[in-house]
Amino acid sequence: MSVACEVWFTFSWILDQVPKIHPVNRATDLQALHDKFDMPSPSNPTGRSDLPGVDMFVSTADPEKEPPLVTANTILSILSVDYPVEKVACYISDDGGALLTFEAMAEAASFADLWVPFCRKHDIEPRNPESYFSIKTDPTKNKGRSDFVKDRRKIKREYDEFKVRINALPDSIRRRSDAFNAREEMKMIKHLRESGADPLEPIKVQKATWMADGTHWPGTWAVSAPDHAKGDHSGILQVMLKPPSCDPVMGNSEDGLIDYSDVDIRLSMFVYVSREKRPGYDHNKKAGAMNALVRASAVLSNGPFMLNLDCDHYIHNCKAVREGMCFVMDRGGEDICYVQFPQRFEGIDPSDRYASRNTVFFDGNMRALDGVQVGFPSKCF
Template sequence: MGSDGYVPLFETKKVKGRVIYRLFSVSIFVGIRLILVYRFKCIPREGEDGRWVWIGLFAAELWFSLFWVCTQALRWNRVYRYEDDLPKVDIFVCTADPMIEPPMMVINTVLSVLAYDYPTQKLSVYLSDDAGSEITFYALLEASHFAKEWIPYCKKFRVEPRSPEAYFLSISDPNDVKETKEFVAIKKLYEDMENQIGRAAKLGRLSGEQQSKHKGFSQWDSYSSIRDHDTILQILVDGRDPNARDIEGRSLPTLVYLAQEKRPQHPHNFKAGAMNALIRVYEKISNGQIIHNVDCDMYSNDSQSVRDALCFFMDEEKGQEVAFVQFSEGFKNVTKNEIYGSSFRVGMEVEFHGLDGNGGPLYIGTGCFHRRDTLCGRKFDKECTNRWYMKNDPRSEVSLQELEAKSKVLASCTYEENTQWGKEASLFLTFSNTGLKYGCPVEDVITGLSIQCKGWKSVYFNPETKAFIGVAPITLPQTLVQHKRWAEGNFLILLSKYSPAWYALGKISFGLQLGYCHYSFWAPSCFATLYFSIVPSLYLLKGTPLFPQSSSLWFVPFAYVISAKYSYSLAEFLWSGGTILGWWNEQRIWLYKRTSSYLFGFIDAILKSAGFSDQAFVITAKVADEDVSE
């Protein structure tokens, strides 16, 4: 406690050994400079064999040098956050395809956040179904009934994790559970629900008996296809209703289903469009000051996560400048040696802490808590202090039916035309004035950048127990497709007028600029990698030397930079919890990514920026057959 009585709600610690690492980094920088000096001084004369190849290598090494400088921004000033203590939160869960994202996986995520250790009257959960699937709505309806038993069970027995599937899998022997009778009963209820939803998903339709369970199914009468339907909105549980109670008589969180209106002639802007529709709708229903969004495959693994996030927002001295708190991700299906390098281990355990030390991490689209005002376009100013505590009830005396009818309008496909949600167009990127940004495959990254450019900071929180557990790509095609989308999206941001290289100049720290550029440079790195992978090998066959002899002093910087870089990379990977074989697989997959994903991402970004192709959003599959899992 300070002399003025101030007690911080969170602690920030700078990583140990920063001075040693910076000296190490400077030594590599010196080695790189010597390599470039050698390459420049020893260029073959005009007419000598290998002159242009040598110049090509010089250009590639210059590019690698620039890329390396950007990576230092992710490591130069790492900080780690720790919660010390804890005080209306609206949760957005997004799904897009019931085939790729099975309803039971979605429901487990919804149930895990419904059961947060937080006052239920201050908690609302919204499921955005971009597919407008009747099966997903049915699954959510069944989950709303199961929640009346599940939430009290979780709180009574302090269950962790609160995803039913993950919890039941964690119990190897039911006889070891003290509450055996209650455990058997709740597991049977879950299995019954799972069987009903599974049968409906397998048939691809609902029976008349199932449809008669709720009036909401009538909204599918006008449904034509996944790309052509009215807004479908249903408040399944109204937290303010005295009758919305669990089996112990306590109030339940509000639970809402939304499928925004879609028409073939109107762009729906994929996940960003769905999120913006949610933001408009929730303002009429609950209007919490904190928005928490999580992907449907990323269940809550820690029921205290809401309280952890609020520590950063509510800190008296530092909380007023925090726009969003980004949690790290964990994955339940990653093998010990990470065959396809899907866990983004070093990014989560090292690089994002480096970004945090320079003003905050990127917004990665899931596991994130946002201050509502920042998503609505507000710039940071000193008046922002504690403003989010103000209570604002949007409901007044409006009936549930009236509320649903008024809210549907806000999710229409034409709502953004000629309103404050309108957009200004750039060459190829649409930058919405309010809400998430459009026109980019990584709409979350550009949204986070735009928020930080308005003066806000962000926080990266990486607790020992991962707050969110999801599903990583487990096949090579899935991995390459995912990275192709990421590389393409980040390169599109670099090419746009909202590029971190110039739009962010003077608005965010230089270190954070370099951090954004690091990911933006993924795509163009393919060319230097391809050049180094192909050309020197061909000239080696001809006997033309492109590197210094081992007896030459110029060999020293080459040997030092290569050995030091890979040694540190290995140490970093092992420190992050990986294995030696996992690190080797990571190096192998990076070569695959740079020579395929990044190349195709670069080509697509150029075509889109020139207007020759349209934006597409590829969803990574969340399921795999037994052979693939093995």
């Protein structure tokens, strides 16, 4: 028996080792992509980018467990990605149906006005502000423009204020709702008095969650009510940033905090989606959210490519989408349908004691299997 086992282990060891003789290293050629898609040609005389559209989906489920600031950073890293602005559409799915997430996304959309052109002007990397401001290396390294230090200082201050605003949202929503609810209660009392009802009878007013414009939030309420509970609310779709024009729009030096006179200040479309939920239906968690996003995006932007991120992911290489296109738009790209990439954790532990970076898996096995042209199955959302 033990001999049989040894033979089997030897055999499987050989199977594991043989591919490693011929690992494949793939490299992207961004210049070739640029020449092919971003240059004027007889069929495209203006030289408008011919790259395909990409719809980027981010899912979030609960603003208590998944801090809105983290989600906002994910969105900012997507909006500032280095890809034709009009070809990117960003969608956030909020399975919590929470006004907090909605307002945090509105804040992110307005901060993007400053952040995205700043990234473009000074070639910032990574484009998630939280990570960018926490890197320890010298920020002025490789920065050519003389106004970089001044701009960075201004943006840093604005980001700090943005954080304060995001963190103050739960409180401001609560205070606002309390005020509106108190007003409703007064109205109700007045109405009852006028209609001659018994003044001693206790009145019951449903405590609603209110938007800043004085209307009821259609999603979940702090005090849950029918039609406004976690698994029971209507669908919400709000375009937070409209689709941009096809041609660049340069900023100017006069108004605004920073001189963006030679920087494209357009922002990609950004949409908030919270799918309808009703009791008695299985909502299928993230997969269900993805279904809703695919349907909403099919109507709004219908990008031929979709990228799906969790709310705690971010794009840490602003050229990543272009690099991806090098694979899918190259010969053989039409054979690629669905790519799932496992999470690779960086910066967890400087000595990486627990191999969280999965070096053997990513830099060894994956390249080796690529060499023998084997993909392998993995779990899906």
